[in-house]
Amino acid sequence: MANDQILSVEHLCKHFVLKKSLNKEKQVYVKAVDDVSFTVSKGETLGIVGESGCGKSTLGRSLLRLWEPTSGDIYFNGENIMSYDSRQLRELRKDMQYIFQDPYSSMNPKMTIRDIIVEPLDNFHKEMSSKEKEDKVAHLLDIVGLSPDVMNRYPHEFSGGQRQRIVIARGIALNPQLLVCDESVSALDVSVQAQIINLLQKLKKQFNLTYLFISHDLRVVKFISDRIMVLYLGQIMEIAPSDTLFSDPKHPYTRSLIGSISKGNPRNRQERVILEGEIPNPMNLPKGCPFSTRCPVATDKCREQKPLLRPVGENQYASCFYA
Amino acid sequence: MSKTILRVEDLSVRFRTEEGVFNAVDNISFTLEEQKTLAIVGESGSGKSVTSLAIMQLLAENGHISSGEIYVDDENILNMSSSQVQHNILGKKISMIFQEPMTALNPILKIGDQITESIIEHQGTGKKEAYEIALDTLKQVGIPSPEQRIKQFPHELSGGMRQRVMIAMALVTRPKIMIADEPTTALDVTIEAQILNLIEQLKSTFKTSILFVTHDLNVVADIADDVIVMYCGQIIERGPVVDIFENPQHPYTKGLLATMPTLEDHKGELPTIQGGVPSITQRPGGCYFHPRCPHRMKKCETQSPGVYTVGQQQVKCFLFEGNKEERNDGK
Structure with missing residues (x-):
């Protein structure tokens, strides 16, 4: 199995210093990602879900060292990229790409579609002639379902769904192995969202891609992912194959999260599980389990000690004493 | 029969832009009954928010109500002076909560x-x-x-x-009427559940009627009694929530329901509606949905369909031309 691993993350932390002080004790941190370890196999889609502030985007950005992690190791195809210098890191960009949430702000409004998609080729494939690059851009547009005629137009002339297609075309221009999709369909209309989900699925097959799919939308994540990781306050609460997570969630947080989704059936308006309270202030985390302040089954032990992620079923891991 | 508390008739809202004058809301009519929840569902550009803003008389400066009547408790608020509306209607009989x-x-x-x-x-x-x-x-x-x-x-x-x-x-x-415009869209799912629960509770405590504007069909399934589906400023289907979900008639409503990923097991490809919502400046002729419609006919390209009755539903689509015609909005 080990050969299949494309990504292996060990004890990754990303802490933001909010208040600097010479006295380390007095520094105030937000532990946006706190001791996170997991692996991703080649060709897999790992969904990352959680509520706002759970650290899912921070995790995605730290994995590519777009934001420098505070500590931990990231192995990409067996190599620890934490030891990479800036030149190696630049080369790594070819293999790992990040697709941002908002297709409105992730493209330069003054650049034409051609310039936007050709940029990664200009950077990494200096050997290509401009004719070759032009052909490649046309080909990429075709792959994402746009006509090559759009090349000379500007981002504002496109709808949200079309922009997301352009961003995806840029993302796959260098034939990456791993794509981090951060809320890639969240800003889109329902009827367009399905088109982009299908496109991502198609590309995955066509180019043998591995996805980290970050989203707050559990339905979309369930649909697209092989496995799902549930984050809460920067820590992994549960990680399991997608079907298992929904049919047999072990962590109380996962259960409330799934229970709070609407069933989408007006005849069967089951009481949604109402999770009381709100996410605690990340500057002032509970001492034990981060979920203990809202957990319906928390005990004194949970409030004192932090549970570690442990196996609770086949390929299923949860960090709860009672899972 | 419950009492009608809000009645909107032939409402059209126009916006003046650099590119011309456009109908953001196009001749829509609906009623809200006492202590009911009516959901207006649609994608961006459907006119769902403009409808609620028009009722609250909160339209942006370049927008105005070009025709229609809005009755609150059988009084046409469009015939009142603005100070009457300010003092007697807004905030008093109708309140609004917003997305953000x-x-x-x-x-x-x-x-x-x-x-x-x-x-x-x-x-x-x-x-x-x-x-x-x-x-x-x-x-x-x-x-x-x-x-x-x-x-x-x-x-x-x-x-x-x-x-x-x-x-x-x-x-x-x-207030007798609460207009809720995407009140849970910006919230996390656990908080959304709390707020929807709260709205339901308050509705029964205060006997308020709710006009719930949203793009999220799942929320509609949970809270609505009746549903209006809007597309490009028009109502294309309406009916009781169960009928809309179990037996949608308009190709757009069918498509929308099919494209939602469900929690049931299935991988592979999601059904889609081809193309995207046209911008207000580029609406096609005939039925606004025809370029995306899998059932389009020749006349859909040139004529706007009337509204036909199918069971408990009203559908604006030529597929049901044989049925009883409710009204003809054809232009």
């Missing part, structure tokens, strides 16, 4: 001051009494330690708490 409470709340006023302002304005109470009412309402919307919260500024509250404050502000005057 941070932009709807005044950032430099304490929560308490914002709530008491409307109580003093509409109920003519003194400051002290208004404060008590405000405190009481904050308790009712489930804000913990309201005595402290009432002294805080909006930025000191979380998104869910701010939405609760918005709801409290909307409720202090005991």
Whole structure:
């Protein structure tokens, strides 16, 4: 199995210093990602879900060292990229790409579609002639379902769904192995969202891609992912194959999260599980389990000690004493 | 028969832009019954928010109601003077809550001051009494330690708490109608469940009717009694929520329901509706949906269909031309 691993993350932390002080004790941190370890196999889609502030985007950005992690190791195809210098890191960009949430702000409004998609080729494939690059851009547009005629137009002339297609075309221009999709369909209309989900699925097959799919939308994540990781306050609460997570969630947080989704059936308006309270202030985390302040089954032990992620079923891991 | 509390007739809203004048809302009619929840569902550009803003008379400067009537309790509010509307209708009979409470709340006023302002304005109470009412309402919307919260500024509250404050502000005057425009869209799923629950509770406590504007069909399934589906400023289908979900008639409604990923097991490809919603400046001729419609016919390209009755539903589509025609909006 080990050969299949494309990504292996060990004890990754990303802490933001909010208040600097010479006295380390007095520094105030937000532990946006706190001791996170997991692996991703080649060709897999790992969904990352959680509520706002759970650290899912921070995790995605730290994995590519777009934001420098505070500590931990990231192995990409067996190599620890934490030891990479800036030149190696630049080369790594070819293999790992990040697709941002908002297709409105992730493209330069003054650049034409051609310039936007050709940029990664200009950077990494200096050997290509401009004719070759032009052909490649046309080909990429075709792959994402746009006509090559759009090349000379500007981002504002496109709808949200079309922009997301352009961003995806840029993302796959260098034939990456791993794509981090951060809320890639969240800003889109329902009827367009399905088109982009299908496109991502198609590309995955066509180019043998591995996805980290970050989203707050559990339905979309369930649909697209092989496995799902549930984050809460920067820590992994549960990680399991997608079907298992929904049919047999072990962590109380996962259960409330799934229970709070609407069933989408007006005849069967089951009481949604109402999770009381709100996410605690990340500057002032509970001492034990981060979920203990809202957990319906928390005990004194949970409030004192932090549970570690442990196996609770086949390929299923949860960090709860009672899972 | 329950009593009709809000009746909108042939409402059209026009916007003036650099590229010309466009109908954001195009000749729509609907009614809201007492103590019912009517959901208006649609994608961006469908005119669902403009409809609610038109009722609240909060349209942007370049927009105006070009035709139609809006009856609240059988009075046409479009015939009233603006001061009459301000004093007798808005805030008193109809309140509104918005998607992003941070932009709807005044950032430099304490929560308490914002709530008491409307109580003093509409109920003519003194400051002290208004404060008590405000405190009481904050308790009712489930804000913990309201005595402290009432002294805080909006930025000191979380998104869910701010939405609760918005709801409290909307409720202090005991309105008959509450218009909720995507009130849970910006919230996390666990908080969304809390707020929807709260809205349901308050609806039965205060006997309020709710006009719920949303893009989220799952939310509609959970809270609506009746549903209006809008596309490009027109109502293309309406009916009781169960009929709309189990037996959608309009190709657009069918498509929308099919494209939603469900929690049931299935991988592979999602059904899609081809293309995207046309922008207001580029609406096609005939039926606005025809370029995306799998059932389009020749006449769909040139004529706008009338509204036909199918069971409990009304559908604006030529596929049902043989059925009883409710009205003809054809132009």
